[in-house]
Amino acid sequence: MTEQIHEMRRNLFSERFRVTASVKASGILENLLREHIFCTLWLDDQIQSYNTLLLGINLESELHIDVPLNFPKQIDAGFHVTLLSRVDGVISGFQSQILRQDESGIVLHYPDAIYQLQRRQLFRVPPTVQDPDEVEIYRQGALMVSGRMQDISAGGIRIMSRCPKDLPFQPSEILSQLVFKIRDSDPLHMPAVIRFVDNHVAGATGVILGVEFQNPPAADQEKVAQYVQTRDREILRMLGIGLRSSGKQQPSSWSDKIKSWWKS
Structure with a gap:
Protein backbone atom coordinates (compact mmCIF):
# COMPACT_ATOMS: atom_id res chain seq x y z
CA MET A 1 0.00 0.00 0.00
CA THR A 2 1.52 3.27 -1.07
CA GLU A 3 1.09 6.71 0.44
CA GLN A 4 -0.73 7.74 -2.74
CA ILE A 5 -3.35 5.06 -2.11
CA HIS A 6 -3.67 6.14 1.53
CA GLU A 7 -4.20 9.69 0.30
CA MET A 8 -6.77 8.54 -2.25
CA ARG A 9 -8.77 6.63 0.35
CA ARG A 10 -8.66 9.63 2.69
CA ASN A 11 -9.45 12.38 0.22
CA LEU A 12 -11.31 11.01 -2.81
CA PHE A 13 -14.61 10.54 -1.03
CA SER A 14 -15.37 14.20 -0.48
CA GLU A 15 -18.15 16.29 -1.95
CA ARG A 16 -15.91 18.06 -4.46
CA PHE A 17 -15.11 14.76 -6.21
CA ARG A 18 -18.65 13.38 -6.11
CA VAL A 19 -20.31 12.64 -9.46
CA THR A 20 -23.49 14.65 -9.09
CA ALA A 21 -25.25 13.50 -12.26
CA SER A 22 -27.02 10.21 -11.53
CA VAL A 23 -26.90 9.17 -15.17
CA LYS A 24 -23.11 9.60 -15.26
CA ALA A 25 -22.68 7.77 -11.96
CA SER A 26 -24.68 4.78 -13.12
CA GLY A 27 -22.80 4.92 -16.44
CA ILE A 28 -19.48 4.50 -14.61
CA LEU A 29 -20.73 1.32 -12.96
CA GLU A 30 -22.11 0.06 -16.25
CA ASN A 31 -18.69 0.67 -17.87
CA LEU A 32 -17.00 -1.35 -15.11
CA LEU A 33 -19.40 -4.19 -15.81
CA ARG A 34 -19.54 -4.03 -19.59
CA GLU A 35 -15.82 -3.57 -20.17
CA HIS A 36 -14.69 -6.00 -17.43
CA ILE A 37 -12.37 -3.46 -15.83
CA PHE A 38 -9.98 -4.64 -13.15
CA CYS A 39 -10.85 -3.15 -9.72
CA THR A 40 -9.03 -2.93 -6.37
CA LEU A 41 -11.01 -3.67 -3.20
CA TRP A 42 -10.22 -2.84 0.43
CA LEU A 43 -11.95 -3.86 3.62
CA ASP A 44 -12.13 -0.61 5.57
CA ASP A 45 -9.49 -0.05 8.26
CA GLN A 46 -7.35 -2.81 6.71
CA ILE A 47 -4.23 -2.37 4.59
CA GLN A 48 -4.54 -5.55 2.52
CA SER A 49 -6.09 -5.04 -0.92
CA TYR A 50 -7.73 -7.45 -3.35
CA ASN A 51 -8.34 -7.56 -7.09
CA THR A 52 -11.84 -8.17 -8.39
CA LEU A 53 -14.41 -7.60 -11.15
CA LEU A 54 -17.94 -6.27 -11.16
CA LEU A 55 -20.19 -9.17 -12.23
CA GLY A 56 -23.67 -7.68 -12.08
CA ILE A 57 -25.94 -4.76 -11.16
CA ASN A 58 -29.35 -5.50 -9.68
CA LEU A 59 -31.88 -2.69 -10.18
CA GLU A 60 -29.74 -0.08 -8.41
CA SER A 61 -30.07 -1.99 -5.16
CA GLU A 62 -27.12 -4.41 -5.25
CA LEU A 63 -23.76 -4.91 -6.93
CA HIS A 64 -22.29 -8.37 -7.47
CA ILE A 65 -18.50 -8.69 -7.53
CA ASP A 66 -16.16 -11.64 -7.98
CA VAL A 67 -14.65 -13.21 -4.85
CA PRO A 68 -10.98 -12.13 -4.90
CA LEU A 69 -8.13 -14.56 -4.45
CA ASN A 70 -7.22 -15.03 -0.77
CA PHE A 71 -10.29 -13.09 0.35
CA PRO A 72 -11.33 -13.89 3.95
CA LYS A 73 -13.91 -16.69 4.01
CA GLN A 74 -16.03 -15.18 6.75
CA ILE A 75 -16.88 -11.48 6.55
CA ASP A 76 -19.89 -10.25 8.48
CA ALA A 77 -22.73 -8.55 6.65
CA GLY A 78 -22.50 -4.79 7.01
CA PHE A 79 -18.70 -4.68 6.71
CA HIS A 80 -17.62 -1.48 4.95
CA VAL A 81 -15.52 -1.71 1.78
CA THR A 82 -13.80 0.65 -0.64
CA LEU A 83 -13.43 -0.03 -4.35
CA LEU A 84 -11.25 1.88 -6.80
CA SER A 85 -10.71 1.46 -10.52
CA ARG A 86 -9.85 3.46 -13.62
CA VAL A 87 -12.53 4.34 -16.12
CA ASP A 88 -11.38 6.05 -19.33
CA GLY A 89 -8.14 7.04 -17.58
CA VAL A 90 -9.90 8.58 -14.59
CA ILE A 91 -9.59 7.17 -11.06
CA SER A 92 -13.11 6.22 -10.01
CA GLY A 93 -14.41 4.69 -6.81
CA PHE A 94 -17.10 4.22 -4.25
CA GLN A 95 -17.69 3.03 -0.72
CA SER A 96 -20.25 0.38 0.15
CA GLN A 97 -21.17 -2.43 2.54
CA ILE A 98 -21.14 -6.20 2.16
CA LEU A 99 -24.66 -7.64 2.17
CA ARG A 100 -23.68 -11.29 1.82
CA GLN A 101 -21.03 -13.61 0.41
CA ASP A 102 -21.28 -17.02 -1.20
CA GLU A 103 -19.32 -19.21 -3.60
CA SER A 104 -20.61 -17.35 -6.65
CA GLY A 105 -19.54 -13.90 -5.47
CA ILE A 106 -19.91 -11.04 -3.04
CA VAL A 107 -23.02 -8.86 -2.95
CA LEU A 108 -22.54 -5.19 -2.08
CA HIS A 109 -25.08 -2.51 -1.28
CA TYR A 110 -25.56 -0.23 -4.30
CA PRO A 111 -23.33 2.79 -3.50
CA ASP A 112 -24.88 6.05 -2.44
CA ALA A 113 -22.39 7.99 -4.58
CA ILE A 114 -19.60 7.56 -7.14
CA TYR A 115 -16.43 9.68 -7.01
CA GLN A 116 -13.81 10.50 -9.64
CA LEU A 117 -10.39 12.09 -9.53
CA GLN A 118 -7.86 12.39 -12.35
CA ARG A 119 -4.80 10.67 -10.89
CA ARG A 120 -2.46 8.22 -12.63
CA GLN A 121 0.22 5.75 -11.55
CA LEU A 122 -1.72 4.64 -8.46
CA PHE A 123 -2.16 0.97 -9.21
CA ARG A 124 0.30 -1.78 -8.47
CA VAL A 125 1.60 -3.83 -11.40
CA PRO A 126 3.57 -7.10 -11.32
CA PRO A 127 6.79 -7.48 -13.34
CA THR A 128 6.88 -9.87 -16.28
CA VAL A 129 8.86 -13.09 -16.00
CA GLN A 130 11.57 -11.44 -18.13
CA ASP A 131 11.80 -8.30 -15.99
CA PRO A 132 14.26 -8.11 -13.06
CA ASP A 133 12.56 -8.75 -9.73
CA ALA A 218 13.08 12.34 -8.38
CA ALA A 219 14.76 10.77 -11.40
CA ASP A 220 14.43 7.25 -9.98
CA GLN A 221 10.80 7.76 -9.02
CA GLU A 222 10.05 8.99 -12.53
CA LYS A 223 11.61 5.81 -13.95
CA VAL A 224 9.38 3.73 -11.69
CA ALA A 225 6.31 5.75 -12.68
CA GLN A 226 7.04 5.27 -16.38
CA TYR A 227 7.54 1.53 -15.87
CA VAL A 228 4.23 1.29 -13.99
CA GLN A 229 2.42 3.02 -16.84
CA THR A 230 4.06 0.73 -19.39
CA ARG A 231 3.16 -2.43 -17.47
CA ASP A 232 -0.37 -1.18 -16.87
CA ARG A 233 -0.90 -0.76 -20.62
CA GLU A 234 0.63 -4.19 -21.29
CA ILE A 235 -1.71 -5.86 -18.79
CA LEU A 236 -4.77 -4.09 -20.20
CA ARG A 237 -3.83 -5.20 -23.72
CA MET A 238 -3.15 -8.77 -22.58
CA LEU A 239 -6.49 -9.12 -20.81
CA GLY A 240 -8.48 -7.06 -23.26
CA ILE A 241 -9.59 -4.81 -20.40
CA GLY A 242 -10.99 -1.49 -21.58
CA LEU A 243 -12.31 -2.93 -24.84
CA ARG A 244 -16.01 -3.29 -25.44
CA SER A 245 -17.32 -6.77 -24.82
CA SER A 246 -18.49 -8.81 -27.79
CA GLY A 247 -21.24 -10.15 -25.59
CA LYS A 248 -20.10 -13.71 -26.21
CA GLN A 249 -18.03 -14.07 -23.05
CA GLN A 250 -19.61 -14.33 -19.64
CA PRO A 251 -18.15 -12.46 -16.64
CA SER A 252 -17.22 -15.76 -14.99
CA SER A 253 -14.85 -16.59 -17.84
CA TRP A 254 -13.18 -13.22 -17.34
CA SER A 255 -12.89 -14.00 -13.65
CA ASP A 256 -11.18 -17.31 -14.38
CA LYS A 257 -8.88 -15.68 -16.89
CA ILE A 258 -7.76 -12.99 -14.49
CA LYS A 259 -7.36 -15.43 -11.60
CA SER A 260 -5.17 -17.63 -13.78
CA TRP A 261 -3.03 -14.65 -14.81
CA TRP A 262 -2.76 -13.33 -11.23
CA LYS A 263 -1.70 -16.74 -9.88
CA SER A 264 1.02 -16.94 -12.51
Whole structure:
Protein backbone atom coordinates (compact mmCIF):
# COMPACT_ATOMS: atom_id res chain seq x y z
CA MET A 1 0.00 0.00 0.00
CA THR A 2 1.52 3.27 -1.07
CA GLU A 3 1.09 6.71 0.44
CA GLN A 4 -0.73 7.74 -2.74
CA ILE A 5 -3.35 5.06 -2.11
CA HIS A 6 -3.67 6.14 1.53
CA GLU A 7 -4.20 9.69 0.30
CA MET A 8 -6.77 8.54 -2.25
CA ARG A 9 -8.77 6.63 0.35
CA ARG A 10 -8.66 9.63 2.69
CA ASN A 11 -9.45 12.38 0.22
CA LEU A 12 -11.31 11.01 -2.81
CA PHE A 13 -14.61 10.54 -1.03
CA SER A 14 -15.37 14.20 -0.48
CA GLU A 15 -18.15 16.29 -1.95
CA ARG A 16 -15.91 18.06 -4.46
CA PHE A 17 -15.11 14.76 -6.21
CA ARG A 18 -18.65 13.38 -6.11
CA VAL A 19 -20.31 12.64 -9.46
CA THR A 20 -23.49 14.65 -9.09
CA ALA A 21 -25.25 13.50 -12.26
CA SER A 22 -27.02 10.21 -11.53
CA VAL A 23 -26.90 9.17 -15.17
CA LYS A 24 -23.11 9.60 -15.26
CA ALA A 25 -22.68 7.77 -11.96
CA SER A 26 -24.68 4.78 -13.12
CA GLY A 27 -22.80 4.92 -16.44
CA ILE A 28 -19.48 4.50 -14.61
CA LEU A 29 -20.73 1.32 -12.96
CA GLU A 30 -22.11 0.06 -16.25
CA ASN A 31 -18.69 0.67 -17.87
CA LEU A 32 -17.00 -1.35 -15.11
CA LEU A 33 -19.40 -4.19 -15.81
CA ARG A 34 -19.54 -4.03 -19.59
CA GLU A 35 -15.82 -3.57 -20.17
CA HIS A 36 -14.69 -6.00 -17.43
CA ILE A 37 -12.37 -3.46 -15.83
CA PHE A 38 -9.98 -4.64 -13.15
CA CYS A 39 -10.85 -3.15 -9.72
CA THR A 40 -9.03 -2.93 -6.37
CA LEU A 41 -11.01 -3.67 -3.20
CA TRP A 42 -10.22 -2.84 0.43
CA LEU A 43 -11.95 -3.86 3.62
CA ASP A 44 -12.13 -0.61 5.57
CA ASP A 45 -9.49 -0.05 8.26
CA GLN A 46 -7.35 -2.81 6.71
CA ILE A 47 -4.23 -2.37 4.59
CA GLN A 48 -4.54 -5.55 2.52
CA SER A 49 -6.09 -5.04 -0.92
CA TYR A 50 -7.73 -7.45 -3.35
CA ASN A 51 -8.34 -7.56 -7.09
CA THR A 52 -11.84 -8.17 -8.39
CA LEU A 53 -14.41 -7.60 -11.15
CA LEU A 54 -17.94 -6.27 -11.16
CA LEU A 55 -20.19 -9.17 -12.23
CA GLY A 56 -23.67 -7.68 -12.08
CA ILE A 57 -25.94 -4.76 -11.16
CA ASN A 58 -29.35 -5.50 -9.68
CA LEU A 59 -31.88 -2.69 -10.18
CA GLU A 60 -29.74 -0.08 -8.41
CA SER A 61 -30.07 -1.99 -5.16
CA GLU A 62 -27.12 -4.41 -5.25
CA LEU A 63 -23.76 -4.91 -6.93
CA HIS A 64 -22.29 -8.37 -7.47
CA ILE A 65 -18.50 -8.69 -7.53
CA ASP A 66 -16.16 -11.64 -7.98
CA VAL A 67 -14.65 -13.21 -4.85
CA PRO A 68 -10.98 -12.13 -4.90
CA LEU A 69 -8.13 -14.56 -4.45
CA ASN A 70 -7.22 -15.03 -0.77
CA PHE A 71 -10.29 -13.09 0.35
CA PRO A 72 -11.33 -13.89 3.95
CA LYS A 73 -13.91 -16.69 4.01
CA GLN A 74 -16.03 -15.18 6.75
CA ILE A 75 -16.88 -11.48 6.55
CA ASP A 76 -19.89 -10.25 8.48
CA ALA A 77 -22.73 -8.55 6.65
CA GLY A 78 -22.50 -4.79 7.01
CA PHE A 79 -18.70 -4.68 6.71
CA HIS A 80 -17.62 -1.48 4.95
CA VAL A 81 -15.52 -1.71 1.78
CA THR A 82 -13.80 0.65 -0.64
CA LEU A 83 -13.43 -0.03 -4.35
CA LEU A 84 -11.25 1.88 -6.80
CA SER A 85 -10.71 1.46 -10.52
CA ARG A 86 -9.85 3.46 -13.62
CA VAL A 87 -12.53 4.34 -16.12
CA ASP A 88 -11.38 6.05 -19.33
CA GLY A 89 -8.14 7.04 -17.58
CA VAL A 90 -9.90 8.58 -14.59
CA ILE A 91 -9.59 7.17 -11.06
CA SER A 92 -13.11 6.22 -10.01
CA GLY A 93 -14.41 4.69 -6.81
CA PHE A 94 -17.10 4.22 -4.25
CA GLN A 95 -17.69 3.03 -0.72
CA SER A 96 -20.25 0.38 0.15
CA GLN A 97 -21.17 -2.43 2.54
CA ILE A 98 -21.14 -6.20 2.16
CA LEU A 99 -24.66 -7.64 2.17
CA ARG A 100 -23.68 -11.29 1.82
CA GLN A 101 -21.03 -13.61 0.41
CA ASP A 102 -21.28 -17.02 -1.20
CA GLU A 103 -19.32 -19.21 -3.60
CA SER A 104 -20.61 -17.35 -6.65
CA GLY A 105 -19.54 -13.90 -5.47
CA ILE A 106 -19.91 -11.04 -3.04
CA VAL A 107 -23.02 -8.86 -2.95
CA LEU A 108 -22.54 -5.19 -2.08
CA HIS A 109 -25.08 -2.51 -1.28
CA TYR A 110 -25.56 -0.23 -4.30
CA PRO A 111 -23.33 2.79 -3.50
CA ASP A 112 -24.88 6.05 -2.44
CA ALA A 113 -22.39 7.99 -4.58
CA ILE A 114 -19.60 7.56 -7.14
CA TYR A 115 -16.43 9.68 -7.01
CA GLN A 116 -13.81 10.50 -9.64
CA LEU A 117 -10.39 12.09 -9.53
CA GLN A 118 -7.86 12.39 -12.35
CA ARG A 119 -4.80 10.67 -10.89
CA ARG A 120 -2.46 8.22 -12.63
CA GLN A 121 0.22 5.75 -11.55
CA LEU A 122 -1.72 4.64 -8.46
CA PHE A 123 -2.16 0.97 -9.21
CA ARG A 124 0.30 -1.78 -8.47
CA VAL A 125 1.60 -3.83 -11.40
CA PRO A 126 3.57 -7.10 -11.32
CA PRO A 127 6.79 -7.48 -13.34
CA THR A 128 6.88 -9.87 -16.28
CA VAL A 129 8.86 -13.09 -16.00
CA GLN A 130 11.57 -11.44 -18.13
CA ASP A 131 11.80 -8.30 -15.99
CA PRO A 132 14.26 -8.11 -13.06
CA ASP A 133 12.56 -8.75 -9.73
CA GLU A 134 15.37 -9.11 -7.19
CA VAL A 135 15.29 -6.63 -4.30
CA GLU A 136 17.97 -6.00 -1.70
CA ILE A 137 16.55 -4.81 1.63
CA TYR A 138 18.99 -2.83 3.77
CA ARG A 139 17.95 -2.48 7.42
CA GLN A 140 19.32 -0.37 10.22
CA GLY A 141 21.49 -2.49 12.53
CA ALA A 142 20.88 -5.73 10.63
CA LEU A 143 22.18 -7.69 7.66
CA MET A 144 20.86 -7.13 4.17
CA VAL A 145 17.94 -9.40 3.28
CA SER A 146 17.10 -10.31 -0.31
CA GLY A 147 13.60 -10.63 -1.70
CA ARG A 148 11.50 -10.78 -4.86
CA MET A 149 9.31 -8.02 -6.22
CA GLN A 150 5.66 -9.06 -6.26
CA ASP A 151 4.32 -5.78 -7.63
CA ILE A 152 5.24 -2.12 -7.74
CA SER A 153 3.60 1.31 -7.98
CA ALA A 154 4.93 4.84 -8.28
CA GLY A 155 4.95 5.11 -4.50
CA GLY A 156 5.94 1.70 -3.21
CA ILE A 157 6.65 -1.97 -3.72
CA ARG A 158 5.43 -5.31 -2.41
CA ILE A 159 8.17 -7.82 -1.69
CA MET A 160 8.23 -11.53 -0.87
CA SER A 161 11.18 -12.35 1.37
CA ARG A 162 12.30 -14.63 4.16
CA CYS A 163 11.57 -13.57 7.72
CA PRO A 164 14.75 -13.27 9.84
CA LYS A 165 14.16 -15.06 13.14
CA ASP A 166 16.53 -12.85 15.12
CA LEU A 167 14.99 -9.54 13.98
CA PRO A 168 11.56 -9.94 12.33
CA PHE A 169 10.25 -7.20 10.09
CA GLN A 170 7.85 -4.77 11.77
CA PRO A 171 5.27 -2.28 10.41
CA SER A 172 6.65 1.29 10.48
CA GLU A 173 10.24 -0.01 10.37
CA ILE A 174 12.48 2.44 8.52
CA LEU A 175 14.63 0.81 5.83
CA SER A 176 17.95 2.41 4.98
CA GLN A 177 17.28 1.67 1.35
CA LEU A 178 15.91 -0.76 -1.19
CA VAL A 179 18.11 -1.59 -4.15
CA PHE A 180 16.41 -3.05 -7.22
CA LYS A 181 16.18 -2.81 -10.98
CA ILE A 182 13.25 -2.36 -13.29
CA ARG A 183 13.22 -2.99 -17.01
CA ASP A 184 16.20 -1.36 -18.80
CA SER A 185 17.35 0.52 -15.69
CA ASP A 186 20.48 0.73 -13.60
CA PRO A 187 20.06 -0.19 -9.90
CA LEU A 188 17.63 2.15 -8.14
CA HIS A 189 18.23 3.17 -4.51
CA MET A 190 15.08 4.01 -2.56
CA PRO A 191 14.82 4.91 1.16
CA ALA A 192 11.64 3.28 2.42
CA VAL A 193 9.36 2.38 5.33
CA ILE A 194 7.44 -0.87 5.90
CA ARG A 195 3.69 -0.29 5.92
CA PHE A 196 2.46 -3.86 6.45
CA VAL A 197 3.87 -7.31 7.16
CA ASP A 198 2.05 -10.51 6.21
CA ASN A 199 3.65 -13.60 7.74
CA HIS A 200 1.03 -16.08 6.54
CA VAL A 201 2.60 -16.84 3.16
CA ALA A 202 5.19 -19.10 1.60
CA GLY A 203 5.46 -21.35 4.64
CA ALA A 204 6.70 -20.53 8.10
CA THR A 205 9.76 -18.62 6.91
CA GLY A 206 8.11 -16.48 4.23
CA VAL A 207 6.82 -12.94 4.56
CA ILE A 208 5.17 -10.34 2.32
CA LEU A 209 6.23 -6.74 2.92
CA GLY A 210 4.26 -3.71 1.78
CA VAL A 211 6.88 -0.97 1.51
CA GLU A 212 6.44 2.75 0.81
CA PHE A 213 9.19 4.84 -0.78
CA GLN A 214 10.34 7.76 1.39
CA ASN A 215 11.60 10.91 -0.41
CA PRO A 216 13.04 8.92 -3.32
CA PRO A 217 15.34 10.59 -5.87
CA ALA A 218 13.08 12.34 -8.38
CA ALA A 219 14.76 10.77 -11.40
CA ASP A 220 14.43 7.25 -9.98
CA GLN A 221 10.80 7.76 -9.02
CA GLU A 222 10.05 8.99 -12.53
CA LYS A 223 11.61 5.81 -13.95
CA VAL A 224 9.38 3.73 -11.69
CA ALA A 225 6.31 5.75 -12.68
CA GLN A 226 7.04 5.27 -16.38
CA TYR A 227 7.54 1.53 -15.87
CA VAL A 228 4.23 1.29 -13.99
CA GLN A 229 2.42 3.02 -16.84
CA THR A 230 4.06 0.73 -19.39
CA ARG A 231 3.16 -2.43 -17.47
CA ASP A 232 -0.37 -1.18 -16.87
CA ARG A 233 -0.90 -0.76 -20.62
CA GLU A 234 0.63 -4.19 -21.29
CA ILE A 235 -1.71 -5.86 -18.79
CA LEU A 236 -4.77 -4.09 -20.20
CA ARG A 237 -3.83 -5.20 -23.72
CA MET A 238 -3.15 -8.77 -22.58
CA LEU A 239 -6.49 -9.12 -20.81
CA GLY A 240 -8.48 -7.06 -23.26
CA ILE A 241 -9.59 -4.81 -20.40
CA GLY A 242 -10.99 -1.49 -21.58
CA LEU A 243 -12.31 -2.93 -24.84
CA ARG A 244 -16.01 -3.29 -25.44
CA SER A 245 -17.32 -6.77 -24.82
CA SER A 246 -18.49 -8.81 -27.79
CA GLY A 247 -21.24 -10.15 -25.59
CA LYS A 248 -20.10 -13.71 -26.21
CA GLN A 249 -18.03 -14.07 -23.05
CA GLN A 250 -19.61 -14.33 -19.64
CA PRO A 251 -18.15 -12.46 -16.64
CA SER A 252 -17.22 -15.76 -14.99
CA SER A 253 -14.85 -16.59 -17.84
CA TRP A 254 -13.18 -13.22 -17.34
CA SER A 255 -12.89 -14.00 -13.65
CA ASP A 256 -11.18 -17.31 -14.38
CA LYS A 257 -8.88 -15.68 -16.89
CA ILE A 258 -7.76 -12.99 -14.49
CA LYS A 259 -7.36 -15.43 -11.60
CA SER A 260 -5.17 -17.63 -13.78
CA TRP A 261 -3.03 -14.65 -14.81
CA TRP A 262 -2.76 -13.33 -11.23
CA LYS A 263 -1.70 -16.74 -9.88
CA SER A 264 1.02 -16.94 -12.51
